[in-house]
Amino acid sequence: MFLISCPWCGERDQTEFHCHGEAHIARPENSLEMDDAAWGDYVFFRKNVKGVHLERWTHDHGCGRWFNAARNTATDEFLAFYKPGEAPPADLERVS
């Protein structure tokens, strides 16, 4: 069980939140030219890293807003929380 810091509301219990998997996957803009493999990759294939994972969360039972987090999936330690549109902190690898 985690304590999660919503960038808007501050530290709350994990049960208020929902995780939505890998972050920073942009919807392709050239969809007409994409073949099956490129679509498959976009929709289904994931990094699923053991280590620093950049992921999306929503604060469902709080402000309801989306944000991103960096978490080490080998230890479950959160390294950073940041708002949508922001770049992940640069020095994450060092922390893990």
Next chain:
Amino acid sequence: MSRYSVFSLVRNAFSYHQNWQRAWRSPDPKREYDVVIVGGGGHGLATAYYLATECGITNVAVIEKGWLGGGNTGRNTTIVRSNYLWDESAALYGHAMQLWQGLSQALNYNVMYSPRGLLHLAHSVHDMQEIQRRGNAIYLNGIDSEFLSPEQVREMVPFMSMEGRYPVLGALLQKRGGTARHDAVAWGYARAADAAGVDIIQNCEVTGFDIQDGTVTGVQTSRGRIGAKTVGVVTAGHSSVMAEMAGFRMPLESFPLQALVSEPVKPVVDCVIMSNGVHAYISQSDKGELVIGASSDAYNSYTQRGSYDIIEDTLQAICEMYPLFTRMRMLRQWGGIVDVTVDRSPIISKTPVRNLYFNCGWGTGGFKCTPGSGHVFAHSLANGDMHAIAAPFSMDRFNSGALVDEGAASAVAH
């Protein structure tokens, strides 16, 4: 390898059971094998066993980073069933079910397969429609299943609370479903594979693949390089990590899935009880412990532990449905890392690297298919072409869109 029998039991009794032969050797790795299997869980060991005994390939090594069955094989709640919706799944899980029936005899090892019956409860109109659709599909595929009325459920499980928060409107019963002893499955396959010439190498971690011109030629390990003409990767929750070493990605996410057992009590639950809408399922081990399973955590993790809110969710459902158990104490809780696909079906497949095959994606429910998975994977590795039962489970289905969507049959219940 001396066979286990009532005579060997008596013979060994005379020397106070001090002289039993070791169940398998612990050899040093050779320089090269025809086939290297990465991962000494049930599926990897079964693959090696069928390669050696059915496909005539005995120059095989199973390489395990920890101990045999120390992954999900030794952490699961041991439920065996084959009541899946789609034809492709019926063929695969049905194949496993056939093999379970004669497995103890084939391996000369008691895997304690116990077809004690498996109840899938329906708590809502939606659940009723789901079990009816699935039950009829299963029936058409020649797999046994029966619909039970609430009265029949009450007869089977008299202490279940049928009204209240989780009313029971009916159930789907698979009589051949039940449990098997998870460790015994790993050990039985290991012992029989070893007897057929397979080298089982524990405490040896695969750290990379040697790939030349797009073809795998061996693996790098914590005990040096081991050459291989063919490599089968059967590493469950760590499959994405292995794929990254080989230079590609998998359509997988790894989640913690947990289970817990109670203090042992006298026999009370004589079947397996599960439902799709309630995040708790229960059976009783031969030692007397209630074996309780939960849903997985909804975030990627490799930590082999589950979060407490899931335990709370699970046990509230158990207490609600079985008031009898409200004062039971839980003894142990643990987690495993399950590799989940979006369609909740496994991946038994070639990969972008030639002669490198993956068998993974079994997620929350692969124990039941251990014999079937090993069998079709062994034949696929031996022939260089996927076995007909395995073919629909290629990882290419995530590009073509031909998913085998078992979400309803396996989302919660394992």
